[in-house]
Amino acid sequence: MSYISANRDDDVFEDPNRFDILRDNADKHLAFGIGAHFCLGASLARLQLRCVLGELYRQLPENSLAEAPMPMYSVWFNALKAMPVRTCPVAH
């Protein structure tokens, strides 16, 4: 099973290499696996990401890429080793 291949299946996703979390069928991704071994922590991971990203954006709404992200490739899944961001805190 190769999740990176499944998540770029052009029978499922139009223009599959374009990062677009708003595409109509974005929920068809298999980042949390599928079937009997579907990730047991998927709900917790989604909640954590929603909290962390929401709070980061609330505290640091002004941000932009400082350098090109450093990808990490593997046969199983891809990830980012680093994504330096330039930001500026907002006074509350």
Ligand code: HEM
């Ligand atoms: C963004 C975060 C996460 C991603 C992308 C992710 C991804 C995955 C994937 C792809 C699998 C299936 C592996 C396979 O096909 O054999 C998996 C399984 C699993 N994940 Fe996650 N996971 C995440 C977070 C978590 C968290 C937070 C927990 C626990 C607190 C967790 C617990 C597990 C467990 C126990 C399994 C094994 C399920 C089984 O084999 O029946 N994961 N995860």
